[in-house]
Each structure stands twice: as C-alpha cells, then as structure tokens.
Amino acid sequence: MQKEIRLENITKRFPGVLADDHVNMIISAGTVHAVVGENGAGKSTLMNILSGLYQPDDGRILVDGEQVRFENPRQAMRRGIGMVHQEFMLVRNLTVLDNIILGFEPSRAGMISRSVARRVLKDLMNAYKLDVPLDETVERLPVSMQQRVEIVKALYRGADVLILDEPTSVLTPQESRVLFAAIRELVSRGKTVIFISHKLGEVLEVADRISVMRDGRVVGELPASDATERTLARLMVGRDVLMNFTPPGKPQGDPVLEVKEMTVKDARGLEVVKQVSFTVHAGEVLGIAGVAGNGQSELVKAIVGLVPTCSGSIHISRRDVTKASVKHRRQAGMRYIPQDRAWVGTCRQSALWKNLLMGYEHYRKFSRFGLLRLDVVRRFASDLVARFGIKTASLYVPAGTLSGGNLQKAIVARELALGPRLLIAEDPTRGIDIGATEFVRRQVLQVAEGGGAVLLVSQDLQEVMALSNRILVMHKGQIVGERMPAETTEEELGLLMAGRATRGTHDGR
Numbered sequence: 001m002q003k004e005i006r007l008e009n010i011t012k013r014f015p016g017v018l019a020d021d022h023v024n025m026i027i028s029a030g031t032v033h034a035v036v037g038e039n040g041a042g043k044s045t046l047m048n049i050l051s052g053l054y055q056p057d058d059g060r061i062l063v064d065g066e067q068v069r070f071e072n073p074r075q076a077m078r079r080g081i082g083m084v085h086q087e088f089m090l091v092r093n094l095t096v097l098d099n100i101i102l103g104f105e106p107s108r109a110g111m112i113s114r115s116v117a118r119r120v121l122k123d124l125m126n127a128y129k130l131d132v133p134l135d136e137t138v139e140r141l142p143v144s145m146q147q148r149v150e151i152v153k154a155l156y157r158g159a160d161v162l163i164l165d166e167p168t169s170v171l172t173p174q175e176s177r178v179l180f181a182a183i184r185e186l187v188s189r190g191k192t193v194i195f196i197s198h199k200l201g202e203v204l205e206v207a208d209r210i211s212v213m214r215d216g217r218v219v220g221e222l223p224a225s226d227a228t229e230r231t232l233a234r235l236m237v238g239r240d241v242l243m244n245f246t247p248p249g250k251p252q253g254d255p256v257l258e259v260k261e262m263t264v265k266d267a268r269g270l271e272v273v274k275q276v277s278f279t280v281h282a283g284e285v286l287g288i289a290g291v292a293g294n295g296q297s298e299l300v301k302a303i304v305g306l307v308p309t310c311s312g313s314i315h316i317s318r319r320d321v322t323k324a325s326v327k328h329r330r331q332a333g334m335r336y337i338p339q340d341r342a343w344v345g346t347c348r349q350s351a352l353w354k355n356l357l358m359g360y361e362h363y364r365k366f367s368r369f370g371l372l373r374l375d376v377v378r379r380f381a382s383d384l385v386a387r388f389g390i391k392t393a394s395l396y397v398p399a400g401t402l403s404g405g406n407l408q409k410a411i412v413a414r415e416l417a418l419g420p421r422l423l424i425a426e427d428p429t430r431g432i433d434i435g436a437t438e439f440v441r442r443q444v445l446q447v448a449e450g451g452g453a454v455l456l457v458s459q460d461l462q463e464v465m466a467l468s469n470r471i472l473v474m475h476k477g478q479i480v481g482e483r484m485p486a487e488t489t490e491e492e493l494g495l496l497m498a499g500r501a502t503r504g505t506h507d508g509r
C-alpha cells in the first residue's frame, strides 16, 4: 500500500483570496505529517484539493510518482485518500452502519451485503481499537464518537492516506489520547496520516514531519524532532508569541450571576446538574474545570436559557431570570460564546456582516425607525474584523466561506463587541490559532477588568488556570471543590476532576 503523495505548486483562488499559493509538499508513506498555520493560512483548502473536494487552479498531485486528477472525493478515495473534515459530513438520522456503507455497499443483494459489511467492519474496528456502535443513529452520538465513525468510514472505504482536519478540536484531552493511540496503530500498519492542528504540543507528540503554512504558502518544513513549540509558533505567526498571563487579583464587585441550588435533568430525566450554587461577581473570572460529560455543558445551557432548570434559581444583576427566555437574558447583559460555534449562533449562508450584527439589530445605535443604519453597521463590522484579525475577502461573503478558525473568531468578536456585563464562555479558544488565542484570552480578561463578570468553562486546564480568579471543579453534576489558581496545580485539579478528594476546606459540598 505504498502511497507517497507529492503536491507540486498547488494554487487555489477564491473570489478575493489566494487560499493556496504554489504549495509544495511531500508526504511519505507510513508517516504522520502535520500541517500547521494560522487561521486562514490555507490548510483545509489544500487538503480539500488532495481529497478531491476542490480542484486546484494550478499545480499537480502525484501518488507514488503518478500524476492524478480528482474530480470528486470518490475518485480520491479510489486512490486510497480519505478525509475527515472540520465539520462532519454524516447523515444525522441514519445509523452508523448505513452512513458507512452508503453508496459503497459490497453488493446489491440487500441483507447479505449488510452482513458482509458488518463482518468487515468488526475486523477493522478490532484491528485499530476504534469501536463504533453500528446500529445507533448518528444524531444520538457524542461528537467524539461521530468523528470515530468518520474515521472508520474512511478506512472501510479503503483509505491508506487519512487526512484529519483539526480532529482534536472537538475532543477532550482524554479522547485525544485515544485518537493518538489509533493514529500510531494506523501508521504502524503502513498507513499515512495527515494531521492538522493548532495545538503545537500534540503536533510535536504525534507527527514525524511538520509543514508550516502562512498566507497560502509553505514557510517551513522540518522533522518534529527538530521543532519546538516556540520555533513553530515563530514560523507560523512571524513573531514571538507570549503565552504568559498574570492571574488577575481578587475582585470584590457586586454579584452579577447568582446560581442557587440549581438542578437540571437531561432528556432521559436523569439529574445531570445537582443542587449547584455559585456566584460570579463584577470584575471576576470564575473558571469551571471538569472532564467533559460531568454536567458542565448542561449547566451552561441552563444559565443561558437553552434548557429549563428543574429546581433552583438564576439571577443576573439581581433580576430573577430562572424562567426568562434567551432573549431576555441577553437584554440583561448576558453574552454567550458557545462550544459548537460552527452551528449555534451562526447563519452560514448569511453575509459575515449580518452574522456580526446578529442580536444587536434592534439597538438604537444600529437602527432608526425600523431601518438599519448601514453606514454605522458597516463601520461596526469592519472594526470587529480589524480588531479580531478575522481573515476574509470582504464583509459581504457568506459566513460559511470563512476558514474554520475565522468563523470562530467572528462569533467571539460579536459576543465581546459591546462590553458584556456577563460573559458565558465555553472553550473560547477552540480551533483558534495561537496568535488569536492570546488575543481572545486578553479580551476575556478585559471584560472582567472593565467590571463585567465571566463564567469560563474550558477543557483546557492551562486556560482555566491562566484566566480565572477562582476555579470550581465539577464532577458528576456537582461542585466538588473550589481553588484559587495560585494555590493549586493542574495535578490537583486533575484529581478533583476525577472525583478524588484532596486536601482543602472548601470541598465536599
């Protein structure tokens, strides 16, 4: 299954953008080749070309020395190249098995072909330790499992070269470990993995070689053993990126968000948040740490107003909003950076400027007598694009044409735009490149410095430690500990997150 891939002078233009500019890359068989670079550098576009989704304007692709042309992903698949996209492409209301065999049935004989497929898949899942529930409907699966389905689907269809576009941005640190083990298994069996990520630590861990892209060009290529996070960051951004923050001091403002004895049930009626109480004050960043699936996301959804509470109360600036709509909570000064920014709070078909204005249309500043003041709106939108470094050809392109990270930045920009009184931020730097991560973190701190209150829920313990005045740890729907960042360590938080008690007087509520 030798599969050496050569990309020669690959060039791709979109209206107003040169996404890839004479890109050269050699990807050796049986290796993990990482591609890193800032948001909008051209990584996904390049891989979309290699996987047949887009055709290059110029340049050529060679597979084992032979020039190929892919009109569509199916043709690329026939040459053993498969891709798992930043946004998954599964049919949500079909089962896993149907998604995998859709259009690739082993024979036309109905039942028989399904049982053949099932057997082949069982072997495959065993070989790579990638179990997926074949008879479950896709929409019932957590994202990490959906991703695994995409990987199994590509392997079933014969991928020898597997392209993973930011696979870990939807995974918890624990789930990432499982993925890395699978990647090692794939490579040890002669497969090739192309791995895109903004997390340089994991790139160094998993890759053999690394290509660095900037503004559509490859600006460096080196073996992972010769690279450090610092050298990669400098190549990517063109300057040193300082990731050090001084943790904020002790704020003593008025309570902005008060959650009292709140209980939330999930769709099956199980209590996923149990009697949780806490207060976030003006000027404070309260961090919530926890292993995904311990109630944090339901806690956030209840505070934002997306799911009802079962008991308890929520106050924003002393107003009872327990039963209020999302809209009313926003009017009370709440802003929300959701975890799933590709879909929540975005309209991909609408122009970027409309997405940036979403939720503010009726502000007096932006409309008069029911008409938008287009000049003011345009200035507002272009100011956000400049401040947040959102890479786009114009304000008028559909938001969905932005690169993954630039769309994320747009949502963050909108929610931070008018100085929120209360910011609920879920993994605010997921999918965002290192330069922009630094910027977004400063913005979050500025909300607090300006007298706002921030509730930060993040998978990234370093992020929680760096930005929070105070950290609550959640485990099985309860707050199991409270720590000041200066008085704890990632190890201690890790133990609390795993449900193991440590020293301390605040615990055991």
Ligand SMILES: Nc1ncnc2c1ncn2[C@@H]1O[C@H](COP(=O)(O)OP(=O)(O)OP(=O)(O)O)[C@@H](O)[C@H]1O
Residues within 6 Å of the ligand: 014, 015, 017, 018, 019, 037, 038, 039, 040, 041, 042, 043, 044, 045, 046, 391, 392, 393, 401, 402, 403, 404, 405, 406, 431, 433
């Ligand atoms: N379908 C499209 N139509 C118009 N422009 C596009 C399209 N796809 C990508 N672009 C533009 O091409 C450039 C490169 O985007 P690409 O998605 O390749 O970046 P990326 O390196 O993957 O970034 P990220 O890290 O944010 O995912 C961006 O400026 C983007 O807006």
Ligand SMILES: [Mg+2]
Residues within 6 Å of the ligand: 043, 044, 045, 086, 165, 403, 404, 405
């Ligand atoms: Mg991308």
